[in-house]
Amino acid sequence: MTRTVVEARNLTVSRGQTPVLSDISFEVQEGEVFALLGGNGAGKSTSLLTFLGLLEPTSGEALVFGKSVQNDIASVRGKIAYLPEAATLYPHLSAYENVDYFLSLAGIGRSRADVEEVFDRVSLQQEARDQHMERYSKGMRQKTAIALALLRETPILFLDEPTSGLDPVAIDEFNRLVTNLAKAGTTIVMVTHDVYGACQVAHKIALLRRGTLVGSFEAKNGERIDTETVHAAFAERAVA
Ligand SMILES: Nc1ncnc2c1ncn2[C@@H]1O[C@H](COP(=O)(O)OP(=O)(O)O)[C@@H](O)[C@H]1O
Ligand SMILES: [Mg+2]
Structure with missing residues:
Protein backbone atom coordinates (compact mmCIF):
# COMPACT_ATOMS: atom_id res chain seq x y z
CA MET A 1 0.00 0.00 0.00
CA THR A 2 1.33 3.40 -0.88
CA ARG A 3 0.02 6.53 0.61
CA THR A 4 0.40 10.05 -0.63
CA VAL A 5 2.24 12.18 1.90
CA VAL A 6 2.98 15.38 0.01
CA GLU A 7 0.91 16.68 -2.88
CA ALA A 8 0.83 19.83 -4.99
CA ARG A 9 -2.54 20.16 -6.67
CA ASN A 10 -2.63 22.75 -9.47
CA LEU A 11 -0.53 24.99 -7.30
CA THR A 12 -0.04 28.59 -8.40
CA VAL A 13 2.00 30.99 -6.29
CA SER A 14 2.92 34.62 -6.94
CA ARG A 15 5.62 36.71 -5.32
CA GLY A 16 4.78 40.37 -5.64
CA GLN A 17 2.74 40.68 -8.82
CA THR A 18 4.63 37.94 -10.62
CA PRO A 19 3.46 34.33 -10.82
CA VAL A 20 6.43 32.21 -9.78
CA LEU A 21 4.75 28.80 -9.82
CA SER A 22 2.05 28.10 -12.40
CA ASP A 23 -0.37 25.24 -12.01
CA ILE A 24 2.09 22.65 -10.76
CA SER A 25 0.98 19.21 -9.61
CA PHE A 26 2.94 16.32 -8.14
CA GLU A 27 2.51 13.56 -5.60
CA VAL A 28 5.07 12.06 -3.26
CA GLN A 29 4.41 8.69 -1.61
CA GLU A 30 5.54 7.59 1.82
CA GLY A 31 9.22 6.63 1.92
CA GLU A 32 9.94 8.16 -1.46
CA VAL A 33 12.74 10.55 -2.34
CA PHE A 34 11.30 13.22 -4.62
CA ALA A 35 13.51 15.79 -6.30
CA LEU A 36 12.24 19.01 -7.77
CA LEU A 37 14.93 19.90 -10.26
CA GLY A 38 15.41 23.25 -11.93
CA GLY A 39 17.74 26.13 -12.68
CA ASN A 40 18.20 29.28 -10.64
CA GLY A 41 14.96 31.17 -10.19
CA ALA A 42 12.81 28.27 -11.42
CA GLY A 43 10.68 28.41 -8.26
CA LYS A 44 12.16 25.54 -6.23
CA SER A 45 12.56 27.36 -2.91
CA THR A 46 9.19 29.03 -3.43
CA SER A 47 7.51 25.65 -3.61
CA LEU A 48 9.08 24.51 -0.32
CA LEU A 49 8.09 27.76 1.40
CA THR A 50 4.52 27.22 0.24
CA PHE A 51 4.47 23.75 1.83
CA LEU A 52 5.78 25.29 5.05
CA GLY A 53 2.84 27.68 5.08
CA LEU A 54 5.09 30.72 4.60
CA LEU A 55 3.69 31.67 1.20
CA GLU A 56 0.03 31.58 0.15
CA PRO A 57 -1.03 30.00 -3.13
CA THR A 58 -3.08 32.21 -5.43
CA SER A 59 -4.85 29.05 -6.50
CA GLY A 60 -4.55 25.32 -6.05
CA GLU A 61 -3.41 23.55 -2.92
CA ALA A 62 -0.37 22.29 -1.08
CA LEU A 63 -1.36 19.14 0.82
CA VAL A 64 0.46 17.22 3.55
CA PHE A 65 -1.09 13.92 4.60
CA GLY A 66 -4.16 15.05 2.66
CA LYS A 67 -4.56 18.26 4.66
CA SER A 68 -4.31 21.67 3.08
CA VAL A 69 -1.29 23.49 4.48
CA GLN A 70 -3.08 26.81 4.20
CA ASN A 71 -6.19 25.65 6.07
CA ASP A 72 -4.56 23.43 8.62
CA ILE A 73 -1.05 24.68 9.33
CA ALA A 74 -1.18 23.55 12.95
CA SER A 75 -1.50 19.88 12.01
CA VAL A 76 1.15 20.16 9.30
CA ARG A 77 3.81 21.97 11.30
CA GLY A 78 4.91 19.00 13.38
CA LYS A 79 5.14 16.74 10.32
CA ILE A 80 7.88 18.54 8.40
CA ALA A 81 11.48 19.33 9.16
CA TYR A 82 13.08 21.83 6.81
CA LEU A 83 16.69 22.33 5.87
CA PRO A 84 16.94 25.84 4.41
CA THR A 154 9.25 14.23 11.63
CA PRO A 155 7.93 11.86 8.96
CA ILE A 156 8.80 14.35 6.19
CA LEU A 157 12.04 16.16 5.39
CA PHE A 158 12.27 19.16 3.07
CA LEU A 159 15.79 19.89 1.85
CA ASP A 160 16.71 23.01 -0.13
CA GLU A 161 19.86 22.49 -2.25
CA PRO A 162 21.29 20.12 0.35
CA THR A 163 24.48 19.24 -1.52
CA SER A 164 25.45 22.61 -2.95
CA GLY A 165 29.03 23.45 -2.02
CA LEU A 166 29.82 19.95 -0.72
CA ASP A 167 32.78 17.93 -1.97
CA PRO A 168 32.19 14.51 -3.61
CA VAL A 169 32.92 12.55 -0.43
CA ALA A 170 30.43 14.62 1.56
CA ILE A 171 27.90 14.25 -1.27
CA ASP A 172 28.27 10.46 -1.22
CA GLU A 173 27.73 10.45 2.56
CA PHE A 174 24.69 12.64 2.14
CA ASN A 175 23.26 10.39 -0.60
CA ARG A 176 23.70 7.29 1.58
CA LEU A 177 21.99 9.01 4.48
CA VAL A 178 19.01 10.09 2.37
CA THR A 179 18.66 6.61 0.88
CA ASN A 180 18.70 5.01 4.33
CA LEU A 181 16.22 7.49 5.76
CA ALA A 182 13.81 6.79 2.93
CA LYS A 183 14.21 3.03 3.39
CA ALA A 184 13.25 3.54 7.03
CA GLY A 185 10.05 5.31 5.91
CA THR A 186 10.91 9.02 5.94
CA THR A 187 9.53 10.90 2.95
CA ILE A 188 12.05 13.27 1.43
CA VAL A 189 11.36 16.24 -0.79
CA MET A 190 14.51 17.91 -2.03
CA VAL A 191 15.00 20.74 -4.46
CA THR A 192 18.20 21.01 -6.42
CA HIS A 193 19.80 22.20 -9.64
CA ASP A 194 22.13 19.18 -9.61
CA VAL A 195 20.99 16.63 -12.20
CA TYR A 196 23.54 14.02 -11.23
CA GLY A 197 22.80 14.30 -7.50
CA ALA A 198 19.06 14.07 -8.07
CA CYS A 199 19.49 10.93 -10.18
CA GLN A 200 21.66 9.34 -7.48
CA VAL A 201 18.95 9.40 -4.83
CA ALA A 202 15.52 10.25 -6.20
CA HIS A 203 12.74 7.79 -6.96
CA LYS A 204 10.95 10.55 -8.81
CA ILE A 205 12.18 13.78 -10.40
CA ALA A 206 10.01 16.65 -11.59
CA LEU A 207 11.69 19.19 -13.85
CA LEU A 208 10.73 22.79 -13.12
CA ARG A 209 11.34 25.51 -15.66
CA ARG A 210 10.29 29.10 -14.91
CA GLY A 211 7.57 27.96 -12.55
CA THR A 212 6.12 25.30 -14.81
CA LEU A 213 6.63 21.54 -14.64
CA VAL A 214 8.07 20.46 -17.97
CA GLY A 215 9.04 16.86 -17.33
CA SER A 216 8.87 14.00 -14.90
CA PHE A 217 11.03 10.93 -14.47
CA GLU A 218 10.60 7.84 -12.36
CA ALA A 219 12.99 5.10 -11.24
CA LYS A 220 11.82 1.72 -12.50
CA ASN A 221 12.55 -1.74 -11.08
CA GLY A 222 14.81 -0.43 -8.37
CA GLU A 223 17.15 1.16 -10.92
CA ARG A 224 18.31 4.75 -10.88
CA ILE A 225 16.81 7.42 -13.06
CA ASP A 226 19.06 7.87 -16.09
CA THR A 227 21.27 10.93 -15.70
CA GLU A 228 21.76 11.45 -19.44
CA THR A 229 18.02 11.50 -20.11
CA VAL A 230 17.36 14.03 -17.38
CA HIS A 231 20.35 16.13 -18.32
CA ALA A 232 19.18 16.27 -21.94
CA ALA A 233 15.69 17.37 -20.87
CA PHE A 234 17.11 19.99 -18.49
CA ALA A 235 19.50 21.39 -21.11
CA GLU A 236 16.93 21.34 -23.91
CA ARG A 237 14.42 23.27 -21.85
CA ALA A 238 17.06 25.73 -20.74
CA VAL A 239 17.77 26.90 -24.29
CA ALA A 240 14.15 26.75 -25.48
N1 LIG B 1 11.33 37.51 -1.67
C1 LIG B 1 10.99 37.55 -2.95
N2 LIG B 1 10.19 38.53 -3.45
C2 LIG B 1 9.84 38.56 -4.74
N3 LIG B 1 10.25 37.67 -5.64
C3 LIG B 1 11.05 36.69 -5.24
C4 LIG B 1 11.47 36.56 -3.86
N4 LIG B 1 12.24 35.48 -3.76
C5 LIG B 1 12.32 34.95 -4.99
N5 LIG B 1 11.61 35.65 -5.86
C6 LIG B 1 11.46 35.36 -7.30
O1 LIG B 1 10.76 34.14 -7.43
C7 LIG B 1 11.32 33.39 -8.50
C8 LIG B 1 11.64 31.99 -7.98
O2 LIG B 1 12.59 32.08 -6.94
P1 LIG B 1 13.03 30.82 -6.09
O3 LIG B 1 11.83 30.04 -5.70
O4 LIG B 1 13.92 31.31 -5.03
O5 LIG B 1 13.83 29.99 -7.20
P2 LIG B 1 14.88 28.80 -7.02
O6 LIG B 1 14.85 28.34 -5.61
O7 LIG B 1 14.42 27.77 -8.00
O8 LIG B 1 16.22 29.36 -7.42
C9 LIG B 1 12.52 34.15 -9.01
O9 LIG B 1 12.14 34.80 -10.17
C10 LIG B 1 12.82 35.12 -7.92
O10 LIG B 1 13.35 36.30 -8.45
MG1 LIG C 1 16.33 28.30 -4.18
Missing part, protein backbone atom coordinates in the same frame (compact mmCIF):
# COMPACT_ATOMS: atom_id res chain seq x y z
CA GLU A 85 19.22 26.76 1.54
CA ALA A 86 21.60 28.59 3.85
CA ALA A 87 21.17 26.92 7.22
CA THR A 88 21.96 29.43 9.94
CA LEU A 89 23.70 27.97 12.94
CA TYR A 90 25.74 30.01 15.38
CA PRO A 91 29.49 29.99 14.65
CA HIS A 92 30.43 30.77 18.25
CA LEU A 93 28.54 27.72 19.54
CA SER A 94 29.48 24.06 19.22
CA ALA A 95 27.35 21.53 17.32
CA TYR A 96 25.96 20.25 20.64
CA GLU A 97 25.09 23.78 21.76
CA ASN A 98 23.51 24.67 18.43
CA VAL A 99 21.20 21.66 18.34
CA ASP A 100 20.28 22.06 22.03
CA TYR A 101 19.50 25.72 21.45
CA PHE A 102 17.39 25.29 18.32
CA LEU A 103 15.54 22.26 19.68
CA SER A 104 14.71 24.12 22.89
CA LEU A 105 13.42 27.07 20.82
CA ALA A 106 11.09 24.58 19.12
CA GLY A 107 10.05 23.16 22.48
CA ILE A 108 11.65 19.79 21.73
CA GLY A 109 13.64 17.94 24.38
CA ARG A 110 16.23 15.37 23.29
CA SER A 111 18.75 13.54 25.44
CA ARG A 112 22.49 13.70 24.84
CA ALA A 113 22.29 10.05 23.77
CA ASP A 114 19.71 10.96 21.09
CA VAL A 115 21.96 13.75 19.85
CA GLU A 116 25.02 11.46 19.77
CA GLU A 117 23.06 8.85 17.86
CA VAL A 118 21.98 11.33 15.19
CA PHE A 119 25.48 12.85 14.93
CA ASP A 120 26.71 9.30 14.37
CA ARG A 121 24.11 8.78 11.64
CA VAL A 122 25.22 11.89 9.76
CA SER A 123 28.91 10.96 10.36
CA LEU A 124 29.84 14.15 12.17
CA GLN A 125 33.31 13.51 13.59
CA GLN A 126 33.24 12.83 17.33
CA GLU A 127 36.10 15.21 18.09
CA ALA A 128 34.42 18.13 16.30
CA ARG A 129 31.13 18.01 18.18
CA ASP A 130 32.13 20.26 21.06
CA GLN A 131 34.17 22.69 18.97
CA HIS A 132 32.85 26.05 17.88
CA MET A 133 31.26 25.72 14.46
CA GLU A 134 33.30 28.61 13.03
CA ARG A 135 36.06 26.00 12.60
CA TYR A 136 33.79 23.68 10.63
CA SER A 137 33.97 22.93 6.93
CA LYS A 138 30.86 23.46 4.85
CA GLY A 139 30.29 19.70 4.91
CA MET A 140 30.42 19.58 8.71
CA ARG A 141 28.01 22.52 8.99
CA GLN A 142 25.64 20.78 6.63
CA LYS A 143 25.84 17.55 8.66
CA THR A 144 24.97 19.48 11.81
CA ALA A 145 22.04 21.18 10.11
CA ILE A 146 20.77 17.83 8.83
CA ALA A 147 21.20 16.33 12.29
CA LEU A 148 19.10 19.16 13.70
CA ALA A 149 16.39 18.44 11.15
CA LEU A 150 16.51 14.70 11.98
CA LEU A 151 16.27 15.36 15.72
CA ARG A 152 12.84 16.81 15.13
CA GLU A 153 11.80 13.23 14.24
